[in-house]
Amino acid sequence: MTEILKAEDLQVYFPIRRGITSRAVGHVHAVDGVSFHLEKGETLGIVGESGCGKTTVGMGLMGLIPPTGGRVLFEGRDMALLSNKELRSLRRKMQLIFQDPFSSLNPRMTVNQILGDPMDVHAIFTGKKREDRLAFLLETVGLSPEQGRRYPHEFSGGQRQRIGIARALALDPIVIIGDEPVSALDVSIQAQIINLLMDLRRDFNLSLVIISHDLAVIEYLCDRILVMYLGKIIEEAPYSALYNTPRHPYTQALLSAAPASNPLQKKKRILLEGDVPSPIDPPSGCRFHTRCPQRMDICISEEPCFSDMGDGHVVACHLY
Secondary structure, three states, rough: OOOOOOEEEEEEEEEEOOOOOEEEEEEEEEEEEEEEEOOEEEEEEEEEEOOOOHHHHHHHHHHOOOOOOOEEEEEEEEEHHHOHHHHHHHHOOEEEEOOOOOOOOOOOOOHHHHHHHHHHHHOOHHHHHHHHHHHHHHOEEEEEOHHHOOOHHHHHHHHHHHHHHHHHHHHOOOEEEEEOOOOOOHHHHHHHHHHHHHHHHHHOOEEEEEOOOOOHHHHOOEEEEEEOOOOOOEEEEHHHHHHOOOOHHHHHHHHOOOOOOOOOOOOOOOOOOOOOOOOOOOOOOOOOOOOOOOOOHHHHHOOEOOOOOOEEEEEEOOOO
């Protein structure tokens, strides 16, 4: 398969400023040395608890937050080295679905204006072609062209998220990054949006990056999954390998907390002690060692390298 998007040692730090001069007295290590790739036609999942840095990774991939270190390659081109004109052309190919379907749509604009705004920015689809394109987008996501004259407050949460998806499709992208695209919706509506995303991936030959804390959504949608903890990737595997044979103690704890699909199935819950450490001053060695039930002395002093478990399954843990 063809590699379409790649992060190399991506770092995103946020300065902590104090005093009258607002000088930096420290940094929040939101993303700290993340490397992975996305192949053409693939759906990649990024999972982890709140504060692990997964949303910041998505923003870094889009260029909405400038990386502190490392680089992002899109179709082999370093995004940081592109001119404004080249970057604008590239942005047509990579779009974002926001988490909140309520605040991500301008309440003063009709749906047609919201969908047409990206077309205006990039000066494409004018006149009759624009009208046809707007109708096509709405029909593609399960809405009628007549609804394009309405305002966002006239739609339900699920319909608003469909509008957000239509906006992401407006410029014919090849990569879409979904930041918790269904977390704000009811369970029944979540299923509709998930099925819509799967249909769009097939029909438009899209590559997707899905960011979520919902393990069931990730399992259903994704071909390959990254598990993040405190700004770092700790495990990467195809979805079947990750769910059937999780290796990292943190991944095992995450999966044990997910509700079983079969109510008769008994699962042993792994309870983690303590709180997530501060990303301002992350622990030495393995960042999970302060909560790990299988901690060893080496975990405190030495950061683990990735061990290859075979078939694309790698884990950063001293146990292996």
